[in-house]
Amino acid sequence: MAISSLLKGDHRALAKAITLIENNDPRAAKVIRNVFPYTGRAFVIGVTGPPGAGKSTLVDKLIAHYRHKSKSVGVLAIDPSSAFTGGALLGDRVRMQSHNLDPNVFIRSMASRGGVGGLAKATRNAIRLLDASGKDVVIVETVGAGQSEVEIVKVSDATVVVTVPQLGDEVQIFKAGLMEIGDIFVVNKADLLGADRMVTYLMSGIISKEGWKPPIVKTNAKTGEGVEELAMALEKRKTFISGGKQAEKRQTERISAELAVLVTERMSETFSKALVNDDELERIAKLVVGKRMDPETAAKKLFTKLWKKMVA
Ligand SMILES: Nc1nc2c(ncn2[C@@H]2O[C@H](COP(=O)(O)OP(=O)(O)OP(=O)(O)O)[C@@H](O)[C@H]2O)c(=O)[nH]1
Ligand SMILES: [Mg+2]
Incomplete structure (x- = not known):
């Protein structure tokens, strides 16, 4: 290029x-x-x-x-x-x-x-x-x-x-x-x-x-x-x-919003990838199918597990 x-x-x-x-x-x-x-x-x-x-x-x-x-x-x-x-x-x-x-x-x-x-x-x-x-x-x-x-x-x-x-x-x-x-x-x-x-x-x-x-x-x-x-x-x-303080404030707000979107996007991508490769997903899904856990609790469990793995 x-x-x-x-x-x-x-x-x-x-x-x-x-x-x-x-x-x-x-x-x-x-x-x-x-x-x-x-x-x-x-x-x-x-x-x-x-x-x-x-x-x-x-x-x-x-x-x-x-x-x-x-x-x-x-x-x-x-x-x-x-x-x-x-x-x-x-x-x-x-x-x-x-x-x-x-x-x-x-x-x-x-x-x-x-x-x-x-x-x-x-x-x-x-x-x-x-x-x-x-x-x-x-x-x-x-x-x-x-x-x-x-x-x-x-x-x-x-x-x-x-x-x-x-x-x-x-x-x-x-x-x-x-x-x-x-x-x-x-x-x-x-x-x-x-x-x-x-x-x-x-x-x-x-x-x-x-x-x-x-x-x-x-x-x-x-x-x-x-x-x-x-x-x-x-x-x-x-x-x-x-010019002026107002302009700087506007720009900082804009860039902050853009960064927030980019970071969220990155996190979402990372998590999606990690989830697909995780056999825990299927195991917990089966628990939900068997009515032994509700979807919200299951999601929370999976999230915590992935999060820990990521920051480790
Ligand atoms: N009478 C009249 N017609 C106009 C005027 N401005 C545009 N037009 C006509 O309106 C039609 C649509 O014009 P565009 O400039 O393509 O409108 P647009 O908002 O870009 O359209 P989209 O991009 O498809 O949403 C064309 O036939 C223009 O010639 C105007 O001031 N008066
Ligand atoms: Mg047009």
Whole structure:
């Protein structure tokens, strides 16, 4: 793996490294270890919202905005559904293809084996690769249809929730828990009827977090109307979160949460392996089958035994 090419921003090296991460290849850990010291510069924007809200169209316009300011951009289009089929979102790349030939724009659809948890880990590390490769801005798009949009908060400096002015969507946004995660709210498709109603509705549900009151921006992603305003809101957010004690606290919290997940994962793996190779499992299972022990007590017994063996 050509780390030096990756650090210079080479897109082929970047693509290869992301594939390693996606496949949970053992070599991925080494790549991350090598690039990690070069991370922490990029501004990470998460874009989420209901299917078809216009997220990709909006991302395309944001890319144009940042390119106009000579900033390089990396985009990850996360597709949680394809985590199971192994496919990747074609539509997104088509939607953003106006930037396909730009050497300062890297767009990648991402899936992952290992469900939502695997995808979250893969996304986090793919962001690190883009960051280390010198991308000024990293945009992560996820469909708000499950747990993936909650995960996006953990990796983004600014979470943009994209809504549309259509009847029924109000309920959907509340249900999906999107009100809680937005740092900036967008009412896209503002050319459609009901945009102002949606703004009013959002205003009633806005939650301030740590001194940040999420702004609401109306956009028409097709024409680009409102995109400058969105970019300004993002810039404000960037200023708000950078530097100071607050930033350090946020980062420490994030890394703590990540470490907790990694350690738990490791423990679970270690225990699973140990259990499979333990003939005690079958013996105790038979006790439970024979009604001489209940499952909870049996599990506790097995756990204690494995634990002792491990720390010995
Ligand atoms: N009228 C109108 N249509 C829009 C606007 N923005 C996007 N669209 C259209 O909405 C459709 C969906 O746009 P996408 O950008 O693919 O939406 P998305 O949220 O990325 O969709 P998924 O990734 O599939 O969830 C496309 O046909 C767009 O052309 C807008 O501001 N107004
Ligand atoms: Mg999309």
